[in-house]
Amino acid sequence: MLPFTIELKLGLPVTEQVVFATKKAVVTGQLKVGSMFPSVRVLSQELKINPNTAHKIVATLVTEGVLVTTPGVGSVVAEPLAGDKRERAELLGADLERLVVEAKKLGLSLEDVQSGLNKHWRKLGG
Amino acid sequence: MNVIETHNLVRKYGKTEAVHDLTISVPTGSVFALLGPNGAGKTTTIKVLMNLLTPTAGEARVLGVDSQKLGVNERRQIGYVSENQQLPLWMSVRQFLDYCRPWYPAWDRDLEKKLLGRFELPEERKLKHLSRGMLMKVALLSSLAYRPKLLILDEPFSGLDPFVRDEFVQGVLEVSEIGDWTVFISSHDIHEVEMLCDWVGILNAGRLQLAEPVEKLQARFRHIEVVLHEPIMPAVSPPEHWLCYEQAGSVIRFFEKDYSTGKTEVLCRERFPSAAVTAHPMSLREIFVALMRAQRVQNTEGAIK
Numbered sequence: 500m501l502p503f504t505i506e507l508k509l510g511l512p513v514t515e516q517v518v519f520a521t522k523k524a525v526v527t528g529q530l531k532v533g534s535m536f537p538s539v540r541v542l543s544q545e546l547k548i549n550p551n552t553a554h555k556i557v558a559t560l561v562t563e564g565v566l567v568t569t570p571g572v573g574s575v576v577a578e579p580l581a582g583d584k585r586e587r588a589e590l591l592g593a594d595l596e597r598l599v600v601e602a603k604k605l606g607l608s609l610e611d612v613q614s615g616l617n618k619h620w621r622k623l624g625g
Numbered sequence: 626m627n628v629i630e631t632h633n634l635v636r637k638y639g640k641t642e643a644v645h646d647l648t649i650s651v652p653t654g655s656v657f658a659l660l661g662p663n664g665a666g667k668t669t670t671i672k673v674l675m676n677l678l679t680p681t682a683g684e685a686r687v688l689g690v691d692s693q694k695l696g697v698n699e700r701r702q703i704g705y706v707s708e709n710q711q712l713p714l715w716m717s718v719r720q721f722l723d724y725c726r727p728w729y730p731a732w733d734r735d736l737e738k739k740l741l742g743r744f745e746l747p748e749e750r751k752l753k754h755l756s757r758g759m760l761m762k763v764a765l766l767s768s769l770a771y772r773p774k775l776l777i778l779d780e781p782f783s784g785l786d787p788f789v790r791d792e793f794v795q796g797v798l799e800v801s802e803i804g805d806w807t808v809f810i811s812s813h814d815i816h817e818v819e820m821l822c823d824w825v826g827i828l829n830a831g832r833l834q835l836a837e838p839v840e841k842l843q844a845r846f847r848h849i850e851v852v853l854h855e856p857i858m859p860a861v862s863p864p865e866h867w868l869c870y871e872q873a874g875s876v877i878r879f880f881e882k883d884y885s886t887g888k889t890e891v892l893c894r895e896r897f898p899s900a901a902v903t904a905h906p907m908s909l910r911e912i913f914v915a916l917m918r919a920q921r922v923q924n925t926e927g928a929i930k
Contacts (some may be wrong), residue, residue, distance in 0.1 A: 507820055509819055509908030509909070509910070510843060510905075510906035510907050510909075510911070511843070512840045512843060512844070513820060513840075514840070539803060540801075543798055543801060544795065544798045546820065547794050547795075547798065547820050547821055548821060549655070549656040549801075549821060549822070549823045550801045550803045550806070551654050551655075551803060551804075551823065554803050
């Protein structure tokens with residue numbers, strides 16, 4: 500069994516889906532800092548995905564600083580990113596732009612977006 | 626490196642061409658699904674790869690060797706399970722495994738035991754008294770126990786219930802290795818391996834329609850829905866990469882096969898200046914069905930012309 504919630508949807512890249520689900524699990528506290536992350540083999544067998552895809556997922560999570568790998572031990576959930584808050588905010592830039600574009604396309608107002616954001620923020624325990 | 630390659634492969638049965646000028650590469654380390662409707666030429670292709678059939682023209686290479694020269698050394702690294710596998714039905718499960726074992730120096734007794742347990746196979750029962758699902762599991766076990774580098778599965782799931790299919794995939798993953806472990810699997814129903822495979826090839830009427838990484842395919846295909854404010858016919862005809870273009874009243878639907886956010890949006894705006902356009906990602910199965918439909922439409926139109 501995997502220690503975080505994931506339901507793979509057809510039609511979307513598997514790697515992206517698992518990376519996102521992992522980040523979400525870290526944010527919501529389902530995966531605690533310092534806890535073990537499943538091995539490539541377990542990930543592959545539980546999700547029934549090619550082990551090479553599972554390998555790519557772990558590598559991506561390590562590159563993005565979500566996991567740290569210790570040789571011979573495995574991967575654990577990393578401390579949240581240190582560094583300047585402004586630097587961290589910049590990481591979100593592209594996603595925010597995409598959100599604004601989508602919202603405008605749907606004809607939503609800034610308030611609509613803000614109330615939607617608030618709802619999601621609260622849902623994740625903010 | 627490619628673990629399987631064919632170059633302009635042709636196979637005829639009498640005058641009927643089952644495989645037409647097939648050039649395909651299966652990269653090492655991929656789980657490659659070869660999809661196609663019944664009669665597309667999948668089994669014929671696999672039989673040529675396994676040297677159960679000779680090519681009429683062209684060539685096939687497996688593990689770097691011409692398929693017609695496959696020797697014991699190569700066969701010991703290949704696991705092959707087919708839908709219509711002939712098994713010695715008079716043997717019991719145990720007798721059959723005892724018979725297979727000596728052929729493979731790398732046969733892993735522990736793995737054999739593990740898989741026997743996982744598949745819940747009755748060792749003393751004769752093969753002729755096993756259900757179809759169990760027979761397929763016996764065939765799979767006898768092809769997994771020596772940890773082949775290349776696993777070739779021909780329609781492994783047809784006629785199996787969902788639970789057995791699940792066990793089957795779990796069994797396959799039991800011997801998986803990161804790196805140069807490759808699976809080549811043919812199917813007319815992609816559903817069961819949609820998550821497992823990372824490469825896909827589509828074969829139809831003996832011809833290869835496409836072969837590419839799943840993520841790339843999923844990125845470029847979208848199901849587009851346009852809702853017009855008024856039910857008018859757009860003046861400009863759809864571009865070639867919009868498949869199965871249809872309009873009903875104020876709704877237009879089609880499959881975009883060269884999707885990119887910017888480009889598709891511009892094309893839509895040119896044709897439908899004030900309309901709501903939505904793009905839905907498609908599962909492999911939906912892409913497969915869309916391509917088959919587009920092909921049929923094309924053939925009918927060709928016939929009329």
